[in-house]
Amino acid sequence: MRIAGFVPELLRHLFKKPATVDYPFRKLEVPKDFRGTPFLHPETCIVCRACERDCPAEAIEIVEVNAAEKRFKMTIHNDRCVHCAQCVDSCPTDAMEMDDKFEISAFSRWDLKEEWEYVRAVVKPKPAAPAPQAAPAAPVSPSPVKPSESET
Amino acid sequence: MKFQIPIGPQHPALKEPISLRMTVEGEVIRDADLRLGYNHRGIEKLAEERTYLQNIYLTERICGICSHSHTTCFVQGVEALLEVVAPRRGQFLRYLVAELERVHSHLLWLGVAGHEAGFDSFFMYTWRDREVVMDILEMISGNRVHYAINTLGGVRRDIDEALRTKILDSLGILRARTDYYFKLGANEPSFVGRLAGVGRLSKEDALALCAVGPTARASGVAHDVRRDDPYGIYGEIPFEVCTADSCDVLGRTVVRIKELGQSYNIIEYLLRNLPDGPVAVKAPRRAKPGEVVSRDEAPRGENIHYIKANGSDKPERLKVRAPTLANYAATLARLKNGFIADIPLIFAAIDPCICCAERTVELIDGRSGRPTVVRWSDLRRRAARRAGRVSKKRNVECPL
Ligand code: SF4
Ligand code: SF4
Numbered sequence: 165m166r167i168a169g170f171v172p173e174l175l176r177h178l179f180k181k182p183a184t185v186d187y188p189f190r191k192l193e194v195p196k197d198f199r200g201t202p203f204l205h206p207e208t209c210i211v212c213r214a215c216e217r218d219c220p221a222e223a224i225e226i227v228e229v230n231a232a233e234k235r236f237k238m239t240i241h242n243d244r245c246v247h248c249a250q251c252v253d254s255c256p257t258d259a260m261e262m263d264d265k266f267e268i269s270a271f272s273r274w275d276l277k278e279e280w281e282y283v284r285a286v287v288k289p290k291p292a293a294p295a296p297q298a299a300p301a302a303p304v305s306p307s308p309v310k311p312s313e314s315e316t
Numbered sequence: 317m318k319f320q321i322p323i324g325p326q327h328p329a330l331k332e333p334i335s336l337r338m339t340v341e342g343e344v345i346r347d348a349d350l351r352l353g354y355n356h357r358g359i360e361k362l363a364e365e366r367t368y369l370q371n372i373y374l375t376e377r378i379c380g381i382c383s384h385s386h387t388t389c390f391v392q393g394v395e396a397l398l399e400v401v402a403p404r405r406g407q408f409l410r411y412l413v414a415e416l417e418r419v420h421s422h423l424l425w426l427g428v429a430g431h432e433a434g435f436d437s438f439f440m441y442t443w444r445d446r447e448v449v450m451d452i453l454e455m456i457s458g459n460r461v462h463y464a465i466n467t468l469g470g471v472r473r474d475i476d477e478a479l480r481t482k483i484l485d486s487l488g489i490l491r492a493r494t495d496y497y498f499k500l501g502a503n504e505p506s507f508v509g510r511l512a513g514v515g516r517l518s519k520e521d522a523l524a525l526c527a528v529g530p531t532a533r534a535s536g537v538a539h540d541v542r543r544d545d546p547y548g549i550y551g552e553i554p555f556e557v558c559t560a561d562s563c564d565v566l567g568r569t570v571v572r573i574k575e576l577g578q579s580y581n582i583i584e585y586l587l588r589n590l591p592d593g594p595v596a597v598k599a600p601r602r603a604k605p606g607e608v609v610s611r612d613e614a615p616r617g618e619n620i621h622y623i624k625a626n627g628s629d630k631p632e633r634l635k636v637r638a639p640t641l642a643n644y645a646a647t648l649a650r651l652k653n654g655f656i657a658d659i660p661l662i663f664a665a666i667d668p669c670i671c672c673a674e675r676t677v678e679l680i681d682g683r684s685g686r687p688t689v690v691r692w693s694d695l696r697r698r699a700a701r702r703a704g705r706v707s708k709k710r711n712v713e714c715p716l
Pocket of ligand 1: 250
């Protein structure tokens with residue numbers, strides 16, 4: 165190749181559209197299974213604490229608000245969350261889910277906290293032989309009958 | 317006259333916090349020394365307090381670029397301890413992501429090499445084409461950088477037929493672009509003139525200094541863990557180990573571009589022969605006491621994890637030998653008798669990952685020459701003594 169053998173390629177690119185998008189005005193689509201921010205469906209949470217135990221960033225905190233009413237409060241500390249979706253995989257009742265938001269910066273880390281207060285649900289956990297969709301979750305989903313073990 | 321000049325840990329010419337001490341005579345480097353520890357994060361210690369499952373996400377964060385290599389290495393080791401074997405489809409997907417990661421890492425490196433050599437158009441083009449791989453990785457795993465696809469006993473996500481076809485189609489674009497880069501990288505006189513003969517490392521030195529990965533292969537040492545000690549399904553995949561004999565930065569460029577071609581072939585093989593079945597099996601949480609050494613070929617070379625289990629659900633010890641650490645000795649040898657202006661290029665040629673390779677320091681007593689142990693209480697006392705000397709900042713609010 166001669167010196168400046170690169171020039172034809174450069175010229176060709178002069179007439180191409182830019183490879184980037186004007187970000188704040190136009191946004192790229194995220195893929196279907198994007199791992200955004202975790203959130204809870206409180207109506208199906210059985211408070212087995214599997215998510216709390218498996219979260220690698222210790223971002224999930226479940227506290228009992230009222231023992232008699234079986235009221236619990238879950239806090240997801242999004243300032244600590246590493247968006248790994250392990251809580252989604254660990255949850256036996258699919259109460260955890262990831263959304264597709266990626267613009268989640270805030271001025272203070274305290275603004276990144278999300279809380280749910282709810283009554284413990286009585287839901288049957290997923291069947292032992294999971295559907296193909298749930299298959300990846302199988303190796304980590306703990307059986308929900310052992311919640312006490314995780315607390316110790 | 318000789319001078320010693322410090323370079324780094326914060327230096328505008330370096331992208332990562334390397335700390336070098338150079339003894340120079342004029343423009344020529346006579347001696348080079350490396351200081352580790354600036355970016356030490358204590359990951360090995362932290363791993364002892366996390367369960368095996370949580371540690372997958374921790375080891376992923378050892379490195380931002382070869383994140384999958386570290387989890388693969390860790391997961392392979394833990395699976396051996398837990399006595400589970402990932403199903404075949406799971407293994408195919410695991411090593412599919414590993415090869416895609418190699419492609420993205422090598423394309424990234426090509427761009428960095430172009431940038432360090434002053435060829436910024438090359439940098440722009442390779443990084444644009446790298447987006448093709450990044451998009452595929454994002455579609456497979458849900459994230460661009462930390463794929464989090466490995467789990468104990470397999471992988472966490474499956475791919476469908478549409479995605480499989482899409483990856484196979486994208487390979488066409490990548491192959492065409494890589495051929496073009498090969499032509500350009502190996503023939504463009506200004507680029508070749510900048511890279512050829514810089515940072516020479518002879519075959520004997522590469523062997524003696526235990527260089528790994530493309531650094532060693534560019535010196536004619538045909539070492540590749542995928543072939544020498546096949547892990548997972550690599551034993552059945554046909555591929556070649558690419559080497560070069562020029563022993564310089566140009567050779568490292570050529571090796572990496574050739575390896576890109578091999579990776580495309582491996583990806584195609586994996587996708588065309590993808591077996592049916594589950595992608596993961598259930599793994600126990602506790603491992604029987606034992607120890608294991610796991611290795612894999614990261615894009616930068618051989619990666620080693622040593623895991624010791626004590627019967628609980630947490631490892632007793634995790635030791636990580638990242639490829640950059642193995643390449644440091646060879647890099648220092650290559651810096652000697654080179655020019656100061658070549659430092660970024662020579663360092664870039666091993667594709668250094670500084671935080672992968674950071675280690676804590678040992679304190680050596682200056683008088684007796686013996687290593688000393690500093691306790692936490694000593695450190696606090698020293699800090700307090702030091703703090704006593706500086707004027708107090710008033711009304712400082714601690715944010716945490
Ligand atoms: S996504 Fe990961 S880090 Fe975030 S809350 Fe769930 S388990 Fe924890
Ligand atoms: S794992 Fe699911 S059901 Fe269990 S506490 Fe977490 S969200 Fe609730």
